[in-house]
Amino acid sequence: MREAKLRRFHEKEQNIAQGAFLACMTTAILLYDFLLPLKVISDSMSPTLKTGDQVLVNEMAYGLRLPFKRSPIIHRRPARGDICILRTSPDFRSAPGWRTEEPRFYVKRIVGLPGDILMIKKGRIFINGHGLREPYVSAEMRGDDSIKSLRIPAGFCFLAGDARKISADSRGLGLALLRNVLGKVEAIYWPPSRLRWVR
Numbered sequence: 001m002r003e004a005k006l007r008r009f010h011e012k013e014q015n016i017a018q019g020a021f022l023a024c025m026t027t028a029i030l031l032y033d034f035l036l037p038l039k040v041i042s043d044s045m046s047p048t049l050k051t052g053d054q055v056l057v058n059e060m061a062y063g064l065r066l067p068f069k070r071s072p073i074i075h076r077r078p079a080r081g082d083i084c085i086l087r088t089s090p091d092f093r094s095a096p097g098w099r100t101e102e103p104r105f106y107v108k109r110i111v112g113l114p115g116d117i118l119m120i121k122k123g124r125i126f127i128n129g130h131g132l133r134e135p136y137v138s139a140e141m142r143g144d145d146s147i148k149s150l151r152i153p154a155g156f157c158f159l160a161g162d163a164r165k166i167s168a169d170s171r172g173l174g175l176a177l178l179r180n181v182l183g184k185v186e187a188i189y190w191p192p193s194r195l196r197w198v199r
Contacts, residue, residue, distance in 0.1 A: 034060045038105060044161035045107055048136050054190035057085050061184035082110045083185040083198055086176055097173030107185060108169050112158025120147040136162050145171050
């Protein structure tokens with residue numbers, strides 16, 4: 001009788017352990033496929049993101065991806081104001097300004113989308129004739145760039161850093177390909193003092 005109870009107890013423990021292991025493995029696979037951890041290495045997105053911040057990037061934000069594949073099979077249009085991760089590579093023919101010898105990740109904010117007519121006057125961005133409200137850009141970091149009227153073609157976007165005075169972005173590098181936008185930055189998870197959702 002006692003042996004039967006012990007056997008049932010051990011079987012129950014084994015089932016719980018197997019279930020916990022399976023849950024951990026499933027979570028790890030989902031995190032690997034859909035949440036990409038990255039470390040911010042510049043202040044070009046300051047004050048929103050600072051050097052040393054470690055962020056989680058949602059790779060499903062702009063499309064459905066198959067496990068272990070980086071290219072989406074279903075595309076979803078980004079929203080203006082999203083902070084995104086752009087992956088560069090040596091074979092950027094359509095966006096040569098973003099071409100790099102080694103693949104790199106840039107963190108920038110999407111300010112212009114396909115079909116937009118974008119203009120910059122003394123650092124202020126206008127979309128389709130209307131001034132873009134940008135509370136995340138401080139007056140001292142806005143800069144005084146100007147760009148004449150530019151229509152953004154299909155498949156491209158205009159990216160800018162929040163710290164415009166020190167950011168390398170679409171103002172100098174040109175439009176970026178939407179298909180090279182890997183995902184949306186959702187949160188800062190490290191250091192603990194900076195833990196927050198990102199907007």
